Amino acid sequence: MTMKWYGFKRLLSIVFVFVIFHKADAIDLRPTHVSCQSGGGMGVVSLGTGWCYGSHHRWETDIFLGLVPKYDSESAKVAMALKENFVPWKVNLGMGFMLEPLTSSIYFTTLLNEHVWARLPSRYGEKGYYMLSTKIRANISLGQRLRWEIPGEAGVFDSVSIFYELGTCDIYVLSAAGNSEIKFHELLQLCLGIRLNFRR
Numbered sequence: 001m002t003m004k005w006y007g008f009k010r011l012l013s014i015v016f017v018f019v020i021f022h023k024a025d026a027i028d029l030r031p032t033h034v035s036c037q038s039g040g041g042m043g044v045v046s047l048g049t050g051w052c053y054g055s056h057h058r059w060e061t062d063i064f065l066g067l068v069p070k071y072d073s074e075s076a077k078v079a080m081a082l083k084e085n086f087v088p089w090k091v092n093l094g095m096g097f098m099l100e101p102l103t104s105s106i107y108f109t110t111l112l113n114e115h116v117w118a119r120l121p122s123r124y125g126e127k128g129y130y131m132l133s134t135k136i137r138a139n140i141s142l143g144q145r146l147r148w149e150i151p152g153e154a155g156v157f158d159s160v161s162i163f164y165e166l167g168t169c170d171i172y173v174l175s176a177a178g179n180s181e182i183k184f185h186e187l188l189q190l191c192l193g194i195r196l197n198f199r200r
């Protein structure tokens with residue numbers, strides 16, 4: 001009985017390994033698109049790539065690197081963002097055009113710089129001196145996209161999209177909560193961009 005049970009477990013293990021390898025082989029980890037955008041709390045210009053997945057590719061995960069000019073600081077900085085998008089539906093406009101009338105996003109940005117902090121430095125001894133770190137920003141945004149299918153079967157990309165987003169970040173909302181002088185439009189950050197979708 002023990003030998004039979006041992007043999008059965010070994011058989012189950014082999015089947016399990018084959019199933020796992022089959023599923024892993026079916027997962028396509030290649031990015032589905034590349035994007036270039038300006039604004040949105042990611043710098044003057046930022047480049048990124050990402051993956052679409054889920055039912056009808058409604059979910060997207062993007063990673064961006066952006067350039068923040070030095071302005072009145074000592075040097076320019078690099079921003080990095082991790083972004084999750086949800087696109088609930090698409091509208092076929094004909095002539096190769098597709099409208100995505102609503103995109104919703106939540107994303108986190110950070111500056112790759114040692115002069116910004118994630119935790120309150122010890123020199124700020126008073127608890128609650130700053131409620132938020134200067135290193136990580138939480139953002140939300142809503143927007144729209146217009147996609148055009150590139151005619152033909154050749155080429156790396158099968159379509160190109162233009163988009164805009166309007167959003168805000170945690171520090172803007174927190175500032176407005178304690179200051180009635182801040183106008184609503186001052187809380188918003190605009191993003192304009194273009195996205196190239198890989199052919200599959």
